[in-house]
Amino acid sequence: MANLNCKVAGIESINPFWLASAPPTDKYINVVRAFEAGWAGVVWKTLGEDPPVINMASRYGVHKNGNQHIVGINNIELISDRPLQINLDEIRRVRKEWPDRVIIGSMMAVIEEKAWKELAIAIAETGVQGLELNLGCPHGMCERGMGSAIGQVPEMVEKVTRWVKEVVDIPVFTKLTPNITNILWSAEAAQQGGADAVSLINTVNSIVSVDLDQMAPTPVVDGKGTHGGYCGTAVKPIALNMVAEISRNQPTKDLQISAIGGIETWRDAAEFIALGADGLQVCTAAMLYGFRIVDDMIAGLSDWMDEKGYASIDDFRGMAVGNTVDWNELNINYDTKAFIDPESCIECGRCHIACEDTSHQAIKFDVSKEGKRTFTVIDDECVGCNLCAHICPVPDCIEMRPVDNGLPHMTWPEHPLNPMNEQ
Amino acid sequence: MALGLCNFNKTGTNNNANKDALSNNYADLHEPLSFLQAKAEADRCLYCYDAPCITACPTSIDVPTFIHQIRSTNLTGSAKTILSQNIMGGTCSRACPTEILCEQACVLNVSEEQPVEIGLLQRFAVDSLFEKQAASQLEHPFKRAKLKEKRIAVIGAGPAGLACAHRASMLGYDVTVFEAKNKAGGLNEYGLAAYKMVDDFAQKEIEFLLQIGGIHIETGQKLGENLSLKSLCDDFDAVFTSVGLGLSNQLGINGEDDDRVIDAIEFIEAIRQSDDLSSLSVGNNVIVIGAGNTAIDAAIQSKRLGADNVTVVYRRGEESMSATQWEIDLARKNGVNFRFYSAPKSFENIQTHNSNTDTYTKTASLECDYMQLDDDGKLTTTGESYKLPTDMVLKAIGQKFDKSPFTELNIENGKLVVSNYQTSMKGLFAGGDCIASGSDLTVQAVEDGKQAAHAIDQYLSKNQYLSKNQYLSKNSNLSNLSEEK
Ligand SMILES: Cc1cc2nc3c(=O)[nH]c(=O)nc-3n(C[C@H](O)[C@H](O)[C@H](O)COP(=O)(O)OP(=O)(O)OC[C@H]3O[C@@H](n4cnc5c(N)ncnc54)[C@H](O)[C@@H]3O)c2cc1C
Ligand SMILES: Cc1cc2nc3c(=O)[nH]c(=O)nc-3n(C[C@H](O)[C@H](O)[C@H](O)COP(=O)(O)O)c2cc1C
Ligand code: SF4
Ligand code: SF4
Ligand code: SF4
Numbered sequence: 086m087a088n089l090n091c092k093v094a095g096i097e098s099i100n101p102f103w104l105a106s107a108p109p110t111d112k113y114i115n116v117v118r119a120f121e122a123g124w125a126g127v128v129w130k131t132l133g134e135d136p137p138v139i140n141m142a143s144r145y146g147v148h149k150n151g152n153q154h155i156v157g158i159n160n161i162e163l164i165s166d167r168p169l170q171i172n173l174d175e176i177r178r179v180r181k182e183w184p185d186r187v188i189i190g191s192m193m194a195v196i197e198e199k200a201w202k203e204l205a206i207a208i209a210e211t212g213v214q215g216l217e218l219n220l221g222c223p224h225g226m227c228e229r230g231m232g233s234a235i236g237q238v239p240e241m242v243e244k245v246t247r248w249v250k251e252v253v254d255i256p257v258f259t260k261l262t263p264n265i266t267n268i269l270w271s272a273e274a275a276q277q278g279g280a281d282a283v284s285l286i287n288t289v290n291s292i293v294s295v296d297l298d299q300m301a302p303t304p305v306v307d308g309k310g311t312h313g314g315y316c317g318t319a320v321k322p323i324a325l326n327m328v329a330e331i332s333r334n335q336p337t338k339d340l341q342i343s344a345i346g347g348i349e350t351w352r353d354a355a356e357f358i359a360l361g362a363d364g365l366q367v368c369t370a371a372m373l374y375g376f377r378i379v380d381d382m383i384a385g386l387s388d389w390m391d392e393k394g395y396a397s398i399d400d401f402r403g404m405a406v407g408n409t410v411d412w413n414e415l416n417i418n419y420d421t422k423a424f425i426d427p428e429s430c431i432e433c434g435r436c437h438i439a440c441e442d443t444s445h446q447a448i449k450f451d452v453s454k455e456g457k458r459t460f461t462v463i464d465d466e467c468v469g470c471n472l473c474a475h476i477c478p479v480p481d482c483i484e485m486r487p488v489d490n491g492l493p494h495m496t497w498p499e500h501p502l503n504p505m506n507e508q
Numbered sequence: 509m510a511l512g513l514c515n516f517n518k519t520g521t522n523n524n525a526n527k528d529a530l531s532n533n534y535a536d537l538h539e540p541l542s543f544l545q546a547k548a549e550a551d552r553c554l555y556c557y558d559a560p561c562i563t564a565c566p567t568s569i570d571v572p573t574f575i576h577q578i579r580s581t582n583l584t585g586s587a588k589t590i591l592s593q594n595i596m597g598g599t600c601s602r603a604c605p606t607e608i609l610c611e612q613a614c615v616l617n618v619s620e621e622q623p624v625e626i627g628l629l630q631r632f633a634v635d636s637l638f639e640k641q642a643a644s645q646l647e648h649p650f651k652r653a654k655l656k657e658k659r660i661a662v663i664g665a666g667p668a669g670l671a672c673a674h675r676a677s678m679l680g681y682d683v684t685v686f687e688a689k690n691k692a693g694g695l696n697e698y699g700l701a702a703y704k705m706v707d708d709f710a711q712k713e714i715e716f717l718l719q720i721g722g723i724h725i726e727t728g729q730k731l732g733e734n735l736s737l738k739s740l741c742d743d744f745d746a747v748f749t750s751v752g753l754g755l756s757n758q759l760g761i762n763g764e765d766d767d768r769v770i771d772a773i774e775f776i777e778a779i780r781q782s783d784d785l786s787s788l789s790v791g792n793n794v795i796v797i798g799a800g801n802t803a804i805d806a807a808i809q810s811k812r813l814g815a816d817n818v819t820v821v822y823r824r825g826e827e828s829m830s831a832t833q834w835e836i837d838l839a840r841k842n843g844v845n846f847r848f849y850s851a852p853k854s855f856e857n858i859q860t861h862n863s864n865t866d867t868y869t870k871t872a873s874l875e876c877d878y879m880q881l882d883d884d885g886k887l888t889t890t891g892e893s894y895k896l897p898t899d900m901v902l903k904a905i906g907q908k909f910d911k912s913p914f915t916e917l918n919i920e921n922g923k924l925v926v927s928n929y930q931t932s933m934k935g936l937f938a939g940g941d942c943i944a945s946g947s948d949l950t951v952q953a954v955e956d957g958k959q960a961a962h963a964i965d966q967y968l969s970k971n972q973y974l975s976k977n978q979y980l981s982k983n984s985n986l987s988n989l990s991e992e993k
Contacts, residue, residue: 152551350580375557380573385582392584479544
């Protein structure tokens, strides 16, 4: 069994899997059940100043695939709706009972120095190992000048991070919103403010579906709906990119990253780590399947590491960062052609129609006298886009074969047809 | 072995069916799933919480988790999930009557009238681990605990004995398994129908199981002959007996000693052990007496071996048969006939003289009484009988426990009495078919073996109290809470 221990912003963790600040970490009973199930840490549901907020019924919209599996949730929940003191007492109690597990206190406040500082001190005094500043919530709280209203303005990100750093001596995680133009602006601002780590992503602003009978976005609250925060496997690609951007950006490359967004299996976890994540947070997967989902995250990651010969997380952390480059650095002379293996083709025809209608008319379709359907790639037409290979329902049936065209490695900036090169 | 069958060779019709057709007849009953089939089937599973299929499995395999792991393509993890509960998950996925176990409990029976094919998925996961192991020397998925320097003897290398040995080894014990036959496996090797256990799977599984280390199998060691309970109890810290049911029940009818009247078990064993099925003989008119899965297996295998007519004769009605409906249907699909309310009375040789050629032909028949249920539901004869021509009778009227080596022990209803697998003799444990709760299922035998290993572990560690630290770490919740007060 590979060693899954890791360190995030200096905090030791028995595995990389923490629960993100959300309903799964809302109170004592949930958190204890999570620890019993094997989660290494939790970021407690975001705390604000009293009086507590009031939540809506209902709170969720979902996005399902054809097999009725949920690929994304959208929520309109606010921060913790319980009195601050109850939360603080519970945090203190779990910290005592589970000394080997991590609790990070998540917080948000209006943009006032005193409010941030007092709340930070109150939470830190419970013995949490770190604080997370929720600058991401994209609904409700932002309308009160909190959450993403702060996270979308780099100067404010820097400011609140600094305020909190000034009053606590535990690691501070600044949680970033993806609802911005360039994640590096807020990541760098957090770093300027002294953040020990950034957590990302919070939920993506979304309307997940429209109820066509009530003609309102879901979830429908008394005939009306609002935009909410999208999360779950559907947001993983957005999160992966934002994590990679921070990892490969010179000024932020050493910033610790607690990666969040659509992590549901061990494979998702491995991908985030390969792009430089130091730790991981999960919310939706636990909400959909319960805390037991961590079993296979741990087992699968460890089995995969054993097979690959990685003894610890550090052995492969960031290994894909160097291979993540700007488009301008790719080899424009590299060529591939689709090749269909007639042995494994099940004759569904999906590759043909996709290429015919929407790409380059490069897959020929013949029917023999006996009725056998054959699909053949016309090399001269195929541009190597690989759409067909993705669409084919049979794994490895369509292979993208590299073509030796005798051309040297060349990037677009080096290319003779690049107009920039004429000057 | 299979003396009856060998004798029968002399008088029976030689098997003319060609070799290819025969091996086809004995190919896998259920085709294994391909990767895509397994993925698609896995996708049907709803990943139920506290799933009914787990409860319905005698070894409590975490079915939704192992299926989820197929979906996440963590096939090694999936196999581990299965094997951690049931080290013979491979055999069970082939032999379990899933229609009365896990699949009967699947919630999709209700919504789709078709359960998830749990057995086939289980086989897919375990087989892929075995294949991976064969290709890459992947380590055995289980490790032994710190060695306890205590030795356990296991008598009988069937599924119960082997499952006990594996779990005991995991718990840190050294195990010696004594087996009367010259191959380990018990009924996995000698009894399960050949078309359920193709490709020498029983032996492959044993090889896998032994990878854990600390298990030593001695074949040709028979309790009551060259082994005694007393010496084993003296030489080992604990003994587990899992000798199964060694004796076949007899009919007690006239003509039973004829060499054309054979124990079905011997017939099945001969098929399992044969390298060349075309060298085996089978009658043209085979009668199988019995009502359980052994009768069904013997009937189907006779048919597949080339018998023209195969008739199962049973003294009660179909609804009383202990074979599962699925097995009975399978027999019908294979062309097996059934005669219910028929109680065999005598087996008779008939010699007919052909005056044209002046030769004698030897045939035989089985005479049966027509039975009925009287008003109290008691089975009685109607007084009428009929004769069925036959040239081979297979007796499948049940196995029984051979008590002879266990005379000092408590025995009830012909089987060993146990309490948490402990027999009436200190340090002697028992499980599998030979105990009173034995249910005649491989999967139950495996569960017995596993649980017995834990019972033995408890017994052997009884006098070692947990150190204070161990106690506290086990109860950290409690201690922290009380500290707070
Ligand atoms: C024909 C047949 C078909 C079956 N088909 C199925 C099926 O499809 N599915 C299913 O779930 N179950 C099936 N069963 C039942 C299943 O095989 C048994 O429940 C299971 O094998 C019991 O396991 P066991 O370990 O208790 O005994 P066994 O498998 O009988 O093993 C006992 C072992 O002990 C050895 N032994 C016996 N006496 C001694 C001695 N004195 N000294 C040393 N060793 C000894 C034997 O040689 C044998 O290896 C079938 C049974 C039969 C008879
Ligand atoms: C119902 C719900 C409530 C949430 N509440 C909070 C919150 O209070 N504070 C916070 O920082 N993030 C909150 N989040 C965002 C999650 O912590 C997480 O960043 C996001 O869901 C992406 O991770 P995932 O794809 O694993 O779910 C919430 C998410 C959901 C679904
Ligand atoms: S999960 Fe269902 S039952 Fe539970 S609080 Fe939400 S709406 Fe109510
Ligand atoms: S998509 Fe794949 S399987 Fe379908 S026709 Fe094309 S090559 Fe064959
Ligand atoms: S009952 Fe059926 S659907 Fe539910 S977990 Fe078991 S196999 Fe899957």
